[in-house]
Amino acid sequence: MCEYTCTTHPESSGKWWCPVCRHALCDQCIREVFLDGKWEKHCGECEGECVSIRALTRREPMGFLPELPGAFVYPFTGSGWAVIAATSLCYSVLGSLLSFGSISGMFVTALILAVAVLVTLYVFALMLEIVSRSTVGDDTPPSHPNITDIVGDAVRPMFLAFGTFVIGFLPSSICLIAFYSGAAAARSLLYVTIPLGILYVPMGLLSMTMFDSSDGLNPVLVIRSAIRVGGAYIVACAVLLGAMGLHFVLRWYVVGHVPYIGPLVNNALTVYSLMVAARILGLIYFNYEHRLDWFPRGRE
Numbered sequence: 001m002c003e004y005t006c007t008t009h010p011e012s013s014g015k016w017w018c019p020v021c022r023h024a025l026c027d028q029c030i031r032e033v034f035l036d037g038k039w040e041k042h043c044g045e046c047e048g049e050c051v052s053i054r055a056l057t058r059r060e061p062m063g064f065l066p067e068l069p070g071a072f073v074y075p076f077t078g079s080g081w082a083v084i085a086a087t088s089l090c091y092s093v094l095g096s097l098l099s100f101g102s103i104s105g106m107f108v109t110a111l112i113l114a115v116a117v118l119v120t121l122y123v124f125a126l127m128l129e130i131v132s133r134s135t136v137g138d139d140t141p142p143s144h145p146n147i148t149d150i151v152g153d154a155v156r157p158m159f160l161a162f163g164t165f166v167i168g169f170l171p172s173s174i175c176l177i178a179f180y181s182g183a184a185a186a187r188s189l190l191y192v193t194i195p196l197g198i199l200y201v202p203m204g205l206l207s208m209t210m211f212d213s214s215d216g217l218n219p220v221l222v223i224r225s226a227i228r229v230g231g232a233y234i235v236a237c238a239v240l241l242g243a244m245g246l247h248f249v250l251r252w253y254v255v256g257h258v259p260y261i262g263p264l265v266n267n268a269l270t271v272y273s274l275m276v277a278a279r280i281l282g283l284i285y286f287n288y289e290h291r292l293d294w295f296p297r298g299r300e
């Protein structure tokens with residue numbers, strides 16, 4: 001079993017894991033809180049509820065490729081199926097209400113959209129939780145995200161994720177603009193920059209999640225990390241791209257023609273695909289942590 005050292009006190013063993021700030025903590029760094037009739041361990045810095053590292057790291061990494069097929073089963077384990085059902089139902093209800101709101105007036109529409117934004121932030125925070133837990137060997141989907149500050153735990157990471165996509169596809173966007181501006185040579189560059197963007201984004205999202213700051217957007221860090229993981233990372237990107245492609249094919253050519261429950265099934269497919277993608281990102285770090293070497297003091 002891998003041993004952790006405390007992020008704040010490297011001379012001490014890390015016994016607890018905070019899924020909010022994603023740090024290994026020793027007993028000095030946590031405080032006990034009595035809630036709902038039981039004592040809980042909470043991070044002394046961000047107040048997030050901590051879990052035992054011993055409970056999380058139940059096994060050694062088996063290798064990314066052997067673990068990859070399990071990512072497609074992962075959303076249906078534990079409470080994952082309930083998360084898919086609840087979020088897809090919520091989006092379907094909001095979609096139906098939005099149609100009603102367009103008739104009732106702008107205020108009702110704005111209110112429904114505000115709720116939809118909050119649900120989206122909730123789902124996004126849940127995906128971050130899946131990535132975070134998967135990086136330390138947890139094989140059970142979380143039933144809910146650990147949110148103590150909606151801005152810090154959901155809004156800011158969402159902007160960082162958006163920045164990752166911007167950086168990844170900025171070269172191809174420039175080439176596309178140049179092509180439509182009359183530069184015929186830019187078309188050839190699109191065949192290079194678009195695949196490079198696809199290769200860049202998954203590692204960029206993983207880096208953004210783990211560093212939880214703009215440091216994770218550093219293109220040098222992202223590109224170097226992708227090269228360090230090597231061929232397995234290319235396989236991961238291909239699988240992610242294939243899964244997303246299959247999702248869109250099912251959405252437009254199958255689910256879209258299913259009466260009544262089509263939107264519900266489509267929302268379920270979307271949440272399922274996001275959970276699979278988050279799981280794959282977490283498995284990349286779990287299996288290649290030493291090769292990435294992002295936090296040298298994190299594991300010994």
